[in-house]
Amino acid sequence: MLYTITFNPAVDVVMNLDNLQLGALNRVEKDSYVAGGKGINISVLLKRLGYDNVATGFIGGFTGDFIHDSLTAEGVKPEFIKLDAMTRINVKLKAQEETEINGKGPVIDAANIEKLFNYFEERLTEGDAVFLAGNTAPGMTSDHFVRMAQLCQIRKAHFVLDTNKDLLTACLAYHPFLIKPNADELSEIFQTPIDSLASVIHYAKELQVLGATNIIVSLGGKGAVLLTETGDVYQSYVPKGQVINSVGAGDSMVAGFVAKYIETQDYVESLKQGAACGSATAFSVGIAQADLVDALVKEIKVERIGE
Known part of the structure; x- marks a missing residue:
C-alpha cells in the first residue's frame, strides 16, 4: 500500500x-x-x-x-x-x-x-x-x-x-528510498554555492554517501537530475507549456516517480512519469489530471549523463 x-x-x-x-x-x-x-x-x-x-x-x-x-x-x-x-x-x-x-x-x-x-x-x-x-x-x-x-x-x-x-x-x-532537494537546498546543506550541473551531481552523491538511496534534484526550468542507487545519473527536461502555478509540482514529481518505480523498477520510465507529473501540475490550476500527465509523458526526454 x-x-x-x-x-x-x-x-x-x-x-x-x-x-x-x-x-x-x-x-x-x-x-x-x-x-x-x-x-x-x-x-x-x-x-x-x-x-x-x-x-x-x-x-x-x-x-x-x-x-x-x-x-x-x-x-x-x-x-x-x-x-x-x-x-x-x-x-x-x-x-x-x-x-x-x-x-x-x-x-x-x-x-x-x-x-x-x-x-x-x-x-x-x-x-x-x-x-x-x-x-x-x-x-x-x-x-x-x-x-x-x-x-x-x-x-x-x-x-x-x-x-x-x-x-x-x-x-x-x-x-x-528517495529524497528530493533542489539546488538551493543542496547549497544550504553543504554551505557552498551550487552553480553548475557538475556541482549538483557532486553534492547529491555526497548525500548518497550519507545514506540516501535515490535522489532527485529539481532544477526548475532546466528539469531534474536523478542519481540512482546503482550509480547511474539521468537528467530529464521540461516539456513546453505555460506555468500557471508551481504549488504541488514537486509533490507531484515525487508521487509519479515512486509509483512508477514500484510498478516497473525502471528508473528511466519512473523519471519520465515523475517529470511529466511535476510539469502537468505546474501547467494546471491545482493538482494535475491524468490525461495531461499521459500527454506530457510522451514529450519528456531523459538522458543518461556522467560516467
Missing part, C-alpha cells in the same frame, strides 16, 4: 482581488477552498493516476472534516488521527502581488503521536511506500521523522522524504 503523511495539513483559502489595500475593506472577486499539504497533494496525484493510497496525519474540527471529505471525493482513503483542536487555515491573497498568511496549526500531544505510530506499526509491511512530506507540526520534533524512517527501514518499506534540510539530514542514516 502507498501511504502519505501530512503532520500539519491546512485548508487553503484562495482569494482573488484586483487590489489589496491594507487597513481598508477589501472585497474578493473569487474565492476557493482547497485541502492543503504536501502529503495531501501526493495522495491526490497518486489517485488521479490510478494508484490507491491512504492519507494519514492529524486533522480536527470542521476544517479537518473538509479535508477528510475532499480526499474521499477524490477516491483517496483518509485515515487521519482525529484531534479535538481545529486544523489550521492558510489564506492566499492573489492581488497585484501574492500574499500568504499561514496558520500555525494545533499542538500534537504525545498520545496522538503514539496513535499514528501504532497505526503504522500494525499495518506497514515489506514493499509498502510511506511518503513523509512537509515539516513538523507544533509539539513534534525531528525525532518523530527519525522514528518513522527507522520503522520503514525495519519493515523494508520504501521511505520517501521531502522536507527541510535539518529533518532530511536527520533521517539519512536510515537510507530513505
Whole structure:
C-alpha cells in the first residue's frame, strides 16, 4: 500500500482581488477552498493516476472534516488521527502581488503521536511506500521523522522524504528510498554555492554517501537530475507549456516517480512519469489530471549523463 503523511495539513483559502489595500475593506472577486499539504497533494496525484493510497496525519474540527471529505471525493482513503483542536487555515491573497498568511496549526500531544505510530506499526509491511512530506507540526520534533524512517527501514518499506534540510539530514542514516532537494537546498546543506550541473551531481552523491538511496534534484526550468542507487545519473527536461502555478509540482514529481518505480523498477520510465507529473501540475490550476500527465509523458526526454 502507498501511504502519505501530512503532520500539519491546512485548508487553503484562495482569494482573488484586483487590489489589496491594507487597513481598508477589501472585497474578493473569487474565492476557493482547497485541502492543503504536501502529503495531501501526493495522495491526490497518486489517485488521479490510478494508484490507491491512504492519507494519514492529524486533522480536527470542521476544517479537518473538509479535508477528510475532499480526499474521499477524490477516491483517496483518509485515515487521519482525529484531534479535538481545529486544523489550521492558510489564506492566499492573489492581488497585484501574492500574499500568504499561514496558520500555525494545533499542538500534537504525545498520545496522538503514539496513535499514528501504532497505526503504522500494525499495518506497514515489506514493499509498502510511506511518503513523509512537509515539516513538523507544533509539539513534534525531528525525532518523530527519525522514528518513522527507522520503522520503514525495519519493515523494508520504501521511505520517501521531502522536507527541510535539518529533518532530511536527520533521517539519512536510515537510507530513505528517495529524497528530493533542489539546488538551493543542496547549497544550504553543504554551505557552498551550487552553480553548475557538475556541482549538483557532486553534492547529491555526497548525500548518497550519507545514506540516501535515490535522489532527485529539481532544477526548475532546466528539469531534474536523478542519481540512482546503482550509480547511474539521468537528467530529464521540461516539456513546453505555460506555468500557471508551481504549488504541488514537486509533490507531484515525487508521487509519479515512486509509483512508477514500484510498478516497473525502471528508473528511466519512473523519471519520465515523475517529470511529466511535476510539469502537468505546474501547467494546471491545482493538482494535475491524468490525461495531461499521459500527454506530457510522451514529450519528456531523459538522458543518461556522467560516467
